[in-house]
Structures are given as C-alpha cells and as structure tokens.
Amino acid sequence: MKISNPVLPGFNADPSMIRVGDTYYIANSTFDWWPGVRLHESKDMVHWNLLPSPLNRISQLDMKGNPSGGGVWAPDLSYADGRFWLVYSNVKIVNGAFKDCANYLVTAEDIHGPWSEPIRINGVGFDASLFHDDDGRKYLVQQTWDFREYHHAFNGITLTEFDTATMQLKPETARTIWQGTDVKLVEGPHLYKIDGWYYLFAAEGGTQYEHQESVARSRTLDADSFEGDPHNPFISNFDTPDTYLQKQGHGALVETPGGEWYYASLCGRPWRHDTESSHGVRGWCTLGRETSIQKVEWDEDGWPYVVGGHAGERYVEAPHDAIVTDAPTGHSQHDEFESDVLDPNWNTLRVPFTDAMGHVGGGALTLRGQGSLSNLFELSLIGRRWQAFDFDAETKVTFNPDNYMQMAGLVNFYNHICWSWAFVTWCEDCGRRVIEVAQNDFDGYTSFLKDKAIAIPDDVESVWLRTKVRTKTYTYEYSFDGEAWHEIPVTLDAAVLSDDYVASHYGGFFTGAFVCLAAVDLAGYGKEAVFDYFDYRETEAE
Structure with missing residues (x-):
C-alpha cells in the first residue's frame, strides 16, 4: 500500500499522531471551530476514519467571543498509564503583543470518551505537549510566548514537571531546554526518548512557506542541554518551491509495531493564478493546512531523516505490518x-x-x-x-x-x-x-x-x-x-x-x-x- 499525501485533506492542521497497540490516532487543531480537536484513527496510515471530538461541552472549552483563528491551537494527544491524555489551548488574542493563552488537560480511558472535565495547567505559551518519561515522571513541553517588545516573542522551549498526585505543574521546575536555531519562531515541541537520547522535535520559521521542523537531542532534561541536528531542517519546503506539498513542518513522530518510523506533519497545497510565479507568490492554500505522513529512518549518528529528502514525498510506502482499514473513499x-x-x-x-x-x-x-x-x-x-x-x-x-x-x-x-x-x-x-x-x-x-x-x-x-x-x-x-x-x-x-x-x-x-x-x-x-x-x-x- 501507498500513503497518498495529504492523508487528511482540507483544514487538518498541527497533527499529533500516536500509536496504541495496532491503531494510530491523529489529533488536529480546530481553532475557533466547534467541537474542539478533530480526531481520526487508522490501522494502516492510509485510510482514516473520523472519531467523535473530545471537547464537546462548554465546560471543557468556552470560546464565545474568541477572535477568528483563536481557540484550540496544536492539541497534543498521548497515551500512558492506561488512558489517553489530551493537552489543548484556548487562545484569546491573535493580533498584537499578547496571546492570553490558557492550557488545559483532559483524559479518557477510551478514545471515544467520555473525556474528563478540564484541568487548567498554565498559560506560559501555546503548543503544549505532555511527555511521559520511562521513569514515570511527566513533563509539559511548550512554546514560550514573550510579549515584551524588546524580546523575541518566541522565547524558546520550556519544560516543566507535572505532578500526577496533584495533577498540576511544578512551576519551580520550569526551565528552557532549547532556544531553537537561527530560523527562530520555535514552537510545536514534541519530546521522545529513544535509545537513551531525549529527542526534541520542534517547528520553526512560522507556519507559511518558510515553515520547517528541526530536531535537537540531549542525554538529560537539563536547561539548555539540547544540541541541534547538524542536518536541520528535518523537513521543510522552503527551498523546494516546485514540490506538490508545501509548508511541511509542525508534527509528531511515531513508531510502528514492526519498528518502522513515520512523521505526521502539517502541509499545504498551493495553487496559483496564471500570472503568478511559483518562486514568488508560491500560491494560495484554500484548503488550509492539511496533514501529510512521511517515512523516517535514522543515520549512523542517531539522527532522524525523512526518506526522499527533507521536502518529503507525495506517495510514501505504508508500514509493512499495516492492517488494511475500512474507511470512506472521498469526502462527498x-x-x-x-x-x-x-x-x-x-x-x-x-x-x-x-x-x-x-x-x-x-x-x-x-x-x-x-x-x-x-x-x-x-x-x-x-x-x-x-x-x-x-x-x-x-x-x-x-x-x-x-x-x-x-x-x-x-x-x-x-x-x-x-x-x-x-x-x-x-x-x-x-x-x-x-x-x-x-x-x-x-x-x-x-x-x-x-x-x-x-x-x-x-x-x-x-x-x-x-x-x-x-x-x-x-x-x-x-x-x-x-x-x-x-x-x-x-x-x-x-x-x-x-x-x-x-x-x-x-x-x-x-x-x-x-x-x-x-x-x-x-x-x-x-x-x-x-x-x-x-x-x-x-x-x-x-
């Protein structure tokens, strides 16, 4: 089978992909559209079925009066301790110096729900994700928003320990673990522990045509301990204006049962007026930011790379152990x-x-x-x-x-x-x-x-x-x-x-x-x- 990108066409941005057993799940941003967070499931990464949205009560998500483009930014879905964990935001401002972002956590034993009432966890920055370490400790990893006009607004990636006894963060443990590369605008972090390394995947460059995903790693979770991949960007279309997929970057890594690796990323598919150059305007993405999936392998130094190059591919080999999934063809x-x-x-x-x-x-x-x-x-x-x-x-x-x-x-x-x-x-x-x-x-x-x-x-x-x-x-x-x-x-x-x-x-x-x-x-x-x-x-x- 072949994965045909985008796998989730139309507005399905900021994918957070995980695997539980033989099933893959993707959570996508919904911003000011209701209900909050869009969920899909698949057993082959090729065919995807829409699931009930987890945020379906105003007690979980109150967006009345939110500006267009506010609301739920980059939700993070994870699975640990026999339940699903979902971290999401409710952003109240989109223009100007401030974002007024509140981050929340809900959980469920079944992906179909019911999902719990939310716990408000902090407002340090958006794109928060929850990392479950192999020693049982948990950490919130997030973009950090700095409203001061004499600082860069994207103030690195903050990590804060999460106390499962109180279901609250320990703010005294907060530290910046990576400032990103010179591309700046570092956001959308996801943390993984693989072969004794902590790997940090983070988006940079904004979410338009300069968008990219970069990777850093560290043996510890100490402040400023992460070093960037010398081959960054991990994925980007900034320098490939003629490829079918554009804007790839922000996303999440997943391992198959058979030990293969894949990366789900947001992407765009621009079209252009006849008078416009693909190397100038680049085009117009009326379908919004969609979801693509790329195959990932690892080099001899332990750094991940996208098969086919950092521009990604339109058609990708599906996992060898994929279980064919029955799903609607087309979206009529x-x-x-x-x-x-x-x-x-x-x-x-x-x-x-x-x-x-x-x-x-x-x-x-x-x-x-x-x-x-x-x-x-x-x-x-x-x-x-x-x-x-x-x-x-x-x-x-x-x-x-x-x-x-x-x-x-x-x-x-x-x-x-x-x-x-x-x-x-x-x-x-x-x-x-x-x-x-x-x-x-x-x-x-x-x-x-x-x-x-x-x-x-x-x-x-x-x-x-x-x-x-x-x-x-x-x-x-x-x-x-x-x-x-x-x-x-x-x-x-x-x-x-x-x-x-x-x-x-x-x-x-x-x-x-x-x-x-x-x-x-x-x-x-x-x-x-x-x-x-x-x-x-x-x-x-x-």
Whole structure:
C-alpha cells in the first residue's frame, strides 16, 4: 500500500499522531471551530476514519467571543498509564503583543470518551505537549510566548514537571531546554526518548512557506542541554518551491509495531493564478493546512531523516505490518437532516449548535437568524471543510423575510472578515423576495447584484442554491424548481478564502475554507430559514 499525501485533506492542521497497540490516532487543531480537536484513527496510515471530538461541552472549552483563528491551537494527544491524555489551548488574542493563552488537560480511558472535565495547567505559551518519561515522571513541553517588545516573542522551549498526585505543574521546575536555531519562531515541541537520547522535535520559521521542523537531542532534561541536528531542517519546503506539498513542518513522530518510523506533519497545497510565479507568490492554500505522513529512518549518528529528502514525498510506502482499514473513499456528503444530531462533518463557530441557532431533524435543518456573518458572539451558521479543489455544493431553502436585514443562504467562508454568499432576502423597492450575492473582503462589503437582484416569483415557495468551486474561482447558481439551474453572473477569486490571503492583514490565518448554511436577522426577530438538504460533491479526485 501507498500513503497518498495529504492523508487528511482540507483544514487538518498541527497533527499529533500516536500509536496504541495496532491503531494510530491523529489529533488536529480546530481553532475557533466547534467541537474542539478533530480526531481520526487508522490501522494502516492510509485510510482514516473520523472519531467523535473530545471537547464537546462548554465546560471543557468556552470560546464565545474568541477572535477568528483563536481557540484550540496544536492539541497534543498521548497515551500512558492506561488512558489517553489530551493537552489543548484556548487562545484569546491573535493580533498584537499578547496571546492570553490558557492550557488545559483532559483524559479518557477510551478514545471515544467520555473525556474528563478540564484541568487548567498554565498559560506560559501555546503548543503544549505532555511527555511521559520511562521513569514515570511527566513533563509539559511548550512554546514560550514573550510579549515584551524588546524580546523575541518566541522565547524558546520550556519544560516543566507535572505532578500526577496533584495533577498540576511544578512551576519551580520550569526551565528552557532549547532556544531553537537561527530560523527562530520555535514552537510545536514534541519530546521522545529513544535509545537513551531525549529527542526534541520542534517547528520553526512560522507556519507559511518558510515553515520547517528541526530536531535537537540531549542525554538529560537539563536547561539548555539540547544540541541541534547538524542536518536541520528535518523537513521543510522552503527551498523546494516546485514540490506538490508545501509548508511541511509542525508534527509528531511515531513508531510502528514492526519498528518502522513515520512523521505526521502539517502541509499545504498551493495553487496559483496564471500570472503568478511559483518562486514568488508560491500560491494560495484554500484548503488550509492539511496533514501529510512521511517515512523516517535514522543515520549512523542517531539522527532522524525523512526518506526522499527533507521536502518529503507525495506517495510514501505504508508500514509493512499495516492492517488494511475500512474507511470512506472521498469526502462527498449528502445530508437529508433526518437525525436530531448534526453529522460529525458539520462544525459551528465557537459554541455548540443550540436552540438559539435553530434545530435539526425530521428531514430539515431550521436556522434561526441571529448576527451577521462577521459576528463573534451570536451566529447561526453550520459549515464543513473544503476538502477538494473542485466541488459542487447545493441546498434547498425556504425563507420568507420581511425586510432586507433578514437573509439566509449558502456561504463560502474563511473567517469573519473574508467570506461570500448567495442568499434570499427582501427588496423593499420591488416589494418581493430576491436573491443577492455579496462578498466581505477584509471587511469591505460588496453587494454584486443591487438593483439587478434576482426576483423570486410569488408562487415559488423554496429556492435552490448551488456553489461551484473550481480551484481558482467559484460561482453561485439558483433554481426555482431544483431542475433548471441558472448561473449568477458573479465570478469570485478563491484566493480570498485562503490562509495566505488572510495572513497579509490578520494574525489568525490558520484554518481553511468552509462551505456553510446560514441565517441572519439583524432586525432581531429571529426569522427562521428551513434547509431541506445539503449536498457536497467532489468533481475531481486529486
């Protein structure tokens, strides 16, 4: 078998991979999307199944009002003492000098849960991981954030002993064990003990095209005792602009039962406009940061290296002892909303789906209009990841607005400042319902149709809406009977929904594009929209 990268396409960043028995698990960042932490499992590293998210209660994760790109950064999954341990953050600030990061710990005997209530452990820095030493002692390893303007913000990797009797850290034991290389921005640490050496894997260079993973090692856990691998970077695409995978770095190491080694890393797959150079702009990652897996071997001096070179490979040999795993092929989704619980592919922003947003079941999703799509507190929106460069997504909506402040429809969304949608609303000038297309581009809001908004006949009860995403651009269509479709004459640049575009003006550029259903009622009357179904269909296999 071959591992085809990325193994987890679409927004699945900062992988923490472990093995328990014959099963591999990956935990990924979710940032401000709910529920918190995305989990997958596999027995062959090729085929992966989505598991229930461990953070599914507000008592575990309160993100109301969090900025876009805040929330859960780089969770760490580990297994020791007969249970799973999960360390995660809740970051409250993404721009400026501060991060206001709180780190928490939950545990479970079964990966499916239930997961415990959280223990708040510290706020020293983000990307915290828990290391279980072979002598029974445990340590928190983390990036250290320095807000002082006369210091570098990434202030090395801090290690602090964790007391299992009190389930708290011992702050007096905290010490910096590695400052990183001259590339700087050292973060995402994971610590392993192999053949008497402590190996520290850490990301550097930021999470864009300069991203890399570096390795250091030490015989002890003393302060400043780690020395860097003379062959660093361990993995990077900074100097390989033409390779299929880009941005590889932040990730985790795992050993198979048969003694092979693999490394799960975040990665990106940029596309470019025809006028752009791959050695200049590099491109736009609308699918966000995804997860790749590379084969690892060790040199005669005991340093790890990526098979095929530090650029990694698109296709990688699967473990020799892999157990073939049954998993869905592709990521297409059709939802008739029969269940009274949302399909696990759906996500909400910051808070769980509640009665304030609406209800689901019996063949319909009802969304109750709340704030605008830029609202960080009250938002009636459900979304699923873009997981292919080319797909169609459609829905049927029944909505009877009374004024222009009431809107409902189909959304393509990156964050609160970059999104677009085709929606049903009310036109007071023509006295009827209409279809409009609008885009929010760094908070510059544009209505494209205006006085040419598409009038909905009075005898039409429901409207069908569709979006066609074709890598570089996307469009919207409508139908009044579900059979005859009409393209709306607005073509939008997909780059606006990419990490790379958002990063040019905003600090929380860590997620990826979503296609969503939403209802807005700025008048405050909670006008409801009823969605009969949702269909997401990939049109090309990557």
